[in-house]
Amino acid sequence: MWSQEFSRFPTKTGRRSLSRSISQSSTDSYGSAASYTDSSDDETSPRDKTQLNSKGTSDFCVKNIKQAEFGRREIEIAEQDMSALISLRKRAQGEKPLAGAKIVGCTHITAQTAVLIETLVALGAQCRWTACNIYSTQNEVAAALSEIGVAVFAWKGESEDDFWWCIDKCVNMEGWQPNMILDDGGDLTHWVYKKYPNVFKKIRGIVEESVTGVHRLYQLSKAGKLCVPAMNVNDSVTKQKFDNLYCCRESILDGLKRTTDVMFGGKQVVVCGYGEVGKGCTAALKAMGSIVYVTEIDPICALQACMDGFRVVKLNEVIRQVDVIITCTGNKNVVTRDQLDRMKNGSIVCNMGHSNTEIDVASLRTPELTWERVRSQVDHVIWPDGKRVILLAEGRLLNLSCSTVPTFVLSITATTQALALIELYNAPEGRYKQDVYLLPKKMGESSTALITVGRTSI
C-alpha cells in the first residue's frame, strides 16, 4: 500500500508540491513523532560524514547518531502498543528460531519497524537495513538502531542516487552474505537480481509486504525467473482487514479533523464505494452523527450499504447538498470536474482509495481556478465566483498523508512478517518451491492469536 501510493521518486509536478510538503507537512505522514526530526539543522549529506556509535562501530549511515537516545524513546513508546511482537520475542527468545539468519531489509524506517528489527535480532538474526522511501525515515530511529549495532543506511530526504547507494551498502558487505530478504516494494529484490544474482544461491526466501512488490514477484514467477520461495504478506487476511476496515474507520476521522477541524455532527457526507474501506469510513461518520450517503455500482455491495442503513444514491443526486465527498472505489475519475463545479461553497473533497486518480484533480489545474494552499495538505480551489472547494492531500490517500497509522495496525503486519521469516527460514528443504506463497492460514491465525493475546483478557 505504502509504495503504491507514495511514489518514492516524485515526478516533476509531484516534486514541486512535495518539496513544499517536506518542510511543512511530511512529518504528519509518518507519525507525529517524526515532527521532532529536525532536518534543517545540518545540510551535510550523511554520506559525507563519519560517525561512530558509542561502541565505536561505523557500519551504518544515518543523519545523526546523536539522536539515538531520542529515537530509543520513540521505539519504547511504539513497543507499548505492539504486544504481539513483544510476546513473539518472549516466546521464541529461548529457541532463537532465527539463529544464523542474515536478513537484509528494505522498509519504511520508523519506530514500529525498529520494534520488528529488534525482535528479529532477539530471535537470533543479524540485520542490515535500508529505507524503501526517500522521505519516510525517522532519523532518530535510524540512529537508535545504529547505536545498538544494526547496520542502517537511511535518512529522511535521500536523493535517488542516495537511495540506491544505501541499498547497495546494505547488500554488498564484505564477509557477510544475506540468506533472507524482507522487502517492501521490491526494490531491494530488484537490486539483488540485477547486481548480485549469485546472492540468491544462499537466500532461503523473500518476504514481501506491498502490492507493488508482490506484483513484481508474480511477474518474475510467471517468467520463470523467481529463483527462491517468496511469501506474500500483503494478501493476508489480517493485513487486509486492518489496513482497510478497522484502520480506515479511525483514520478517516483523524485525517479530516487534523486537516480541517470540521465538525462531523450533522454534516452531509457521500462515500463513493462500499468495499472494506467504504464500510470503515461510513461506520465512523455515521457514529459521529454525519448523514451519510453511499454510491456503489456493485449490486451486492449496494445492497449491503442499503441494509446497513445508508441511502444508496448516484453522486449527481447529492452533489449539490453534501459537505464532504470521500472516494474509495478503486476506480478513476469517480469525481469529475463537472461534479466539482457543482459542489457547494466550503465543501471538502478527499480520497481514501488506493490510487490518487479517483478525484479528477488534474481537471482542476486550469487557469480560471485559483489554488490556495491554506495549510499543509489543504488546498482551497477557488472558482471565479468565489466558491471554494477544500481539497485534501491533492487527492492522494488521505490517511497516509494526513493521519497516522496506529502502531497497533503496523504491529499486525510486522508480526506477520516475522512469522513469515521464521517459517521460510526453518522450512525443511523442498517444502517451498520457487514460487509466491500466500501465508498458510494457520500462520495468519498464529499471528492473530498473538495479537489477541496481547489485547484481550482471554
Next chain:
Amino acid sequence: MWSQEFSRFPTKTGRRSLSRSISQSSTDSYGSAASYTDSSDDETSPRDKTQLNSKGTSDFCVKNIKQAEFGRREIEIAEQDMSALISLRKRAQGEKPLAGAKIVGCTHITAQTAVLIETLVALGAQCRWTACNIYSTQNEVAAALSEIGVAVFAWKGESEDDFWWCIDKCVNMEGWQPNMILDDGGDLTHWVYKKYPNVFKKIRGIVEESVTGVHRLYQLSKAGKLCVPAMNVNDSVTKQKFDNLYCCRESILDGLKRTTDVMFGGKQVVVCGYGEVGKGCTAALKAMGSIVYVTEIDPICALQACMDGFRVVKLNEVIRQVDVIITCTGNKNVVTRDQLDRMKNGSIVCNMGHSNTEIDVASLRTPELTWERVRSQVDHVIWPDGKRVILLAEGRLLNLSCSTVPTFVLSITATTQALALIELYNAPEGRYKQDVYLLPKKMGESSTALITVGRTSI
C-alpha cells in the same frame, strides 16, 4: 399513560372496533401471558357467581378462582425481572414500614401489579384492589391474588356498571377503612370524593401514576378541594425516561415486527417528532439499518436530530418515498389525508405518541377508501387505484396496542409507587400539606438505586 390512551369506556365507534379486538387481539396489548386467559368458556358474570378460595374466603370477585395456580406462575415469571421490588421487599420486610396501612388500589391488574401488591403486603399493608381499565385485567392473576387473601374485584371485559360496582366493593367494606389510596387515572379517588368523602379523614395520602389522574389532582388542588397530600409519580425522572426513551427504543421494533413482520434493514422511515419518544424510535431503527428522516418544528430538538445524524426534513419532502411513518409529536393531524394520499403502495403508518389524533385517521373513513382488517390491529386502507396503506392500531399508541411493555419498565414505576406509599404513610404529621408533590429527588434516586442494584454487577 395507560388510561389516557386506552380509554376505559370506548365511544360508540371505538366500541365497535374494540369489540372486534377483544376477541382477537386485546390479549396482545397486555402481555403475551394474557393469551391464556380464556374468556369465552363461561358467560356467567362474576357478579353472579359465588366463589371461595382454598382458605374458604369469599371477599373478592374474579372471573374464575380456579385459575389461581396458573396466575401464580405468571406472577413468579414477572418477579424474575422485578428485582428492585424484590430487594425492597427483602430490605423492608423486617421493619414492616407499612404495618397498619390499609391501601385501596385501582390499577391495571397484571402479573407485574401483583408483584407490587404482594410487596405491599410483605411490608405490612392490607390491600383491596380493583381494575382501572375494563379490558386489561389478567383473570388468572386476579385469581392468584384472591387465593392468597387480597380482596380483588376485577375481570376482563367488565361493563361500565361493573367497573363502578367493583370500585365500590373495594372501598365500601364494613369494619375496614382505607388510609392510603393508590390510583391510576383518578377514578377511585373520584369515587371516594363523591360517595365517601368522610373516608378522607383517615387517608394519609394518595399516590397517582397517570397523566390524567395527576391532572385531576392539580385541578382539585387549584380549586382548594384537595384534602390530603398526593404524590405525583407520573412526572418522576425514572418514569419519564423509561416510559419514553428506553421503552420506546425497544417497543417500536417489537410493535412493527409483531404486526407486519417488516424487515427494518434498508427501509426508509420518517419519524415525526424528536422528543424522548422520537429519540428512542430513531435510535432503534437506525441501529437496525433503516434510513431514518426526522421532522421537527422545535429548533433545539431539530438541531439535536441533526447532530445525531438524521436528515431533518419536512414531511412533504419524503412522503412519496418512505416505507414507514411514525408519529410522536404530541400534536394533532401531523399526518394529513393529503399526505396519506401521496404515500406509496404498501407503506406503513403508525403512532407512538400519546394521543390518537396524530394521524388523521378520521379522514380515511370516507366512502372511496376501503378498509380491510388483515390481522388484529392491522388495517389495509385501499385507495381506488389499488394502493394500500397499512395502518396500525387505527392510529392509537402502537406500543400499548401491539407490543408488550417489558416487566423491567413496569418494575421501575411499581418501585416508585411503593416508595411513595412508604414515604407518605410514614411522614411526620405536617411534612406534607394538602397539595400535589413531586417525588423528592432522593426518592427517585432510591428507586433507581434499588433498580441499579438488581441490574448491574456493582
Next chain:
Amino acid sequence: MWSQEFSRFPTKTGRRSLSRSISQSSTDSYGSAASYTDSSDDETSPRDKTQLNSKGTSDFCVKNIKQAEFGRREIEIAEQDMSALISLRKRAQGEKPLAGAKIVGCTHITAQTAVLIETLVALGAQCRWTACNIYSTQNEVAAALSEIGVAVFAWKGESEDDFWWCIDKCVNMEGWQPNMILDDGGDLTHWVYKKYPNVFKKIRGIVEESVTGVHRLYQLSKAGKLCVPAMNVNDSVTKQKFDNLYCCRESILDGLKRTTDVMFGGKQVVVCGYGEVGKGCTAALKAMGSIVYVTEIDPICALQACMDGFRVVKLNEVIRQVDVIITCTGNKNVVTRDQLDRMKNGSIVCNMGHSNTEIDVASLRTPELTWERVRSQVDHVIWPDGKRVILLAEGRLLNLSCSTVPTFVLSITATTQALALIELYNAPEGRYKQDVYLLPKKMGESSTALITVGRTSI
C-alpha cells in the same frame, strides 16, 4: 436451513413435545398469518374429501378450498415486500422465459412461496406443488393457489404417509411430465429417483435450496448417479448474507421479545460464536443497550469481535453474571450441563445456530430438574434450590421457532430460485453437465440488482 433444523418427521420424543406445540404454538413458527389457520374445525382428512375450485377443477388436495379468499389476501400482503419477484414478473412477462416449463416443486407452502409460484406461472410455467414439511403449510395459501389452478397437494399436519402421498400425486400425473424440479430438502428428488427414474430423461435441471438437499446432490454427484444438472441456491452470496447477518440481526430481538418480553437495555448477554450469525446478534443487542460478551475460538473472528468492541471471554468467566446466553457456533455442547448449573436464576438460554445440539439440552432431562412449560416454546427448567433457567424452543433454532422470517429475506431466496430455474431451463444444451453448480456470480448480481431496484430510490 429449514429442513435441516425442523425435521419433517419428529422422533418419538420430538413428537411428544411437538404435538404440544402444534396446538399451541406452531402458528408462531411460520408467520403470524398462520394464526388464522383453523385446524381444529374439521377433522376429516383432506385425502377423504372431494373439493372443487370455482372453475370446477379438482386437481389439488388442500384442507379447505373455501379459505382461498383469505389466502389471497395473505399473498397480496406478501407481494408488497417482494418487489424483486414482482419486477422480475414484469420484466420477463413479455418474453415468457419459462414457456413450456413444467415444474414440480416441494417447498414450504407459505404466502411468500405462493408469490414465487405465481411468478413462475406468469413467466409461462405450469406448476404442481407439494410441501416439504408436514407442519409448515399455510392452509389458506394452499387453497388460494388451488383456486387459481395450481395443483397443490399439502396441508398443515400431514402424517408421514400423507407426506409421500402428496409428493407422489404431484409427480405422478397422467399426461403430464415435469421437466424441472424445484426442491427444498431433497425429498422430491429422492422420490423421483426411487419411483420414476425415467422422468429424469426429460428433466432439464434441479434447483435445490437447502443444506441437506444440496448435500444429497453432492453425494449423488460423487457416486456418479446425478443424471441432470443441479443448481445449488443455498450457497449463493445473497442467501448466506441474508439468512445470517441481516436476518439474524432482526430476528434475535424478535425471537427473544415474543417469547420472554425481556428488556434488552442493560442486560448482560454472552454470544457464543462470532460468525455472520454472531455478528448479527451482537450488533442488534449492542444497539439496544445490552452489555455483550463474545466467546470465540477462531482467532481471526475473535480479533474481529475485539475490534468491534466486544469483550472476548471464556464462557466460564461470565457464566455466573449473564442474563442471556445465545449460541451460534455450529459446534456441539457449547453450553454444558455444568455451565447451566452455574447460571443465575431467571437467565435465558437459546440457540441461533444451525444444529439443536449447541446447548446440551439432553443433560437437563434428569429427574432432579423440573421442566415447566410456561408458554409455547418457553420452558422453565427448575433446579432443586428453586433456580429457574428459561430455555427457549428446547434449544432448537430460535428464529425459526419463535419469530417470523421477514418476507423481504424470503424474497431474495425466491428470486434467486426463479433466476436459477430460468437459467437452467434456457441454457443451451451442454452448457451444464450432470453436476452441481453454484449460481454464476452474475446471476447473484442480477438477483441483487432486482432487489436493490425494489429497495432504494436510485
Next chain:
Amino acid sequence: MWSQEFSRFPTKTGRRSLSRSISQSSTDSYGSAASYTDSSDDETSPRDKTQLNSKGTSDFCVKNIKQAEFGRREIEIAEQDMSALISLRKRAQGEKPLAGAKIVGCTHITAQTAVLIETLVALGAQCRWTACNIYSTQNEVAAALSEIGVAVFAWKGESEDDFWWCIDKCVNMEGWQPNMILDDGGDLTHWVYKKYPNVFKKIRGIVEESVTGVHRLYQLSKAGKLCVPAMNVNDSVTKQKFDNLYCCRESILDGLKRTTDVMFGGKQVVVCGYGEVGKGCTAALKAMGSIVYVTEIDPICALQACMDGFRVVKLNEVIRQVDVIITCTGNKNVVTRDQLDRMKNGSIVCNMGHSNTEIDVASLRTPELTWERVRSQVDHVIWPDGKRVILLAEGRLLNLSCSTVPTFVLSITATTQALALIELYNAPEGRYKQDVYLLPKKMGESSTALITVGRTSI
C-alpha cells in the same frame, strides 16, 4: 469554560510547565491555524512598536500588522463553517440593529471571534477588543482585524502587566465611550468597575459567556452592586449541549489520537462520570470499537449508562485491566495515586472534566517516579519497576489542550452572544433590570434556528 480551566495567569508551577508548552504546543490548543503564528521572529514588545495599517490608522496594538493578509485567510476559512453568524449578518444588515452600539469586548482572539466581531460591525456597531487570555491570541487574526479598523489590543504571550494595559487601552479612549460590554471571564467588567465606574451610566448591558464571569456577576447582583442588566450566555441550552455532548463526542477521539496515535478498536476504556461529557465520550469510543466501562455515583446517571449498554463498575474493579482512563465527573481525586499505582504498563490517563483535579496529578510528583515529556502534552510517568503511565495534558482538560474546538461549535456561542447583544441593546427601557438574565428561550431557539438553517435542508 475557557477561562476556568486555562487560567490566564499561571501560578508558579503552572508557569513552569506552561512556559514549556508555549514554545512547543500551545499552538495546538487554539486551532491548528495558530501553528503559523511565528512568535519567535521578533522579540520587541508590541507596546514598543509603532505600526500603521494600510489606511494609516494606528489605534491598535498587535504583534505584526503585516500578518493581516494571512489572518484574513484564516477568517475566511472560519466563515465557511459559521453559517449561522453569516445568515444573521445578512438578515440584520438592512436594519442595522446595532447602529450606535459601542462595544468593548474581551474574549479569546481567534478567527472565529473575528467572524463575530465583523458581524457586529456589519450590524452597525463600533468595536474595541482585547484578549481574555495571555496565550490564546492568534496574532495574524488580530492583525487582520486591526487592518480593517477594529481597535484590537492583544498578542500572544502577553505579560500580566500587558494584559491589564490592553484592557485599559480598550476602554479608556478619549472621545469614545462604550455602551455595551461583551466579556469572557469578567476581567473587563471588573476593570471598568474598578477604574471607570462612571462608564456604567451609559452601558445598556453586559453579555458574559464564561462560568467564572457569570459567577462574578451573580455575586455582584447578590451584593446589590450590579448596576446594569447582564445576560448569562453560559447557561444557554445550546451552549451546554454543544460544549458538552456533541463537542466532546468528537474531541475525545481527536485529543487521544493527536497525542498518542492510539488505536481505539479493542481498547478497554473506563469513563468516570456519565453526565453530558461522559455520554459524549462513551458514545464515540463505543462506536470506534472500544470496550467501555462507566463509573458513576449518581444512580439516575448510572441507570442511564446501564441502559445505554455500558457496564457500570467501581474503578477499582477494572483499574488493572483498562488501557485508558478518562475522567469527567466534576469531582476531585477521582483517580488516586493508589489507583495509578495499579494501572498497567502503557495505559493512558486523561481528563475531560472542567477542573484539573480529577486525576490526583500532584501525587505523581514524588521522587520515586520519573517524569518524561515524550511529546508536547504527553508525559510518561515511570514507576521504579519500569511501568509507564501516559498522562495527557498533565491532567488538564484534554479537549482544550490537545484538540481543536470545531468552528461550528464556536459559531453557536458566537451567534448567541450576538443575539444577546442585539436584545439588550434594543430592549425598551425597563424591560431588563439590574440583574443577571438567562437567555429567553425564544432567543435560544432563534439562535438554533439560524444554525439549523445553515445546516440542514429544511
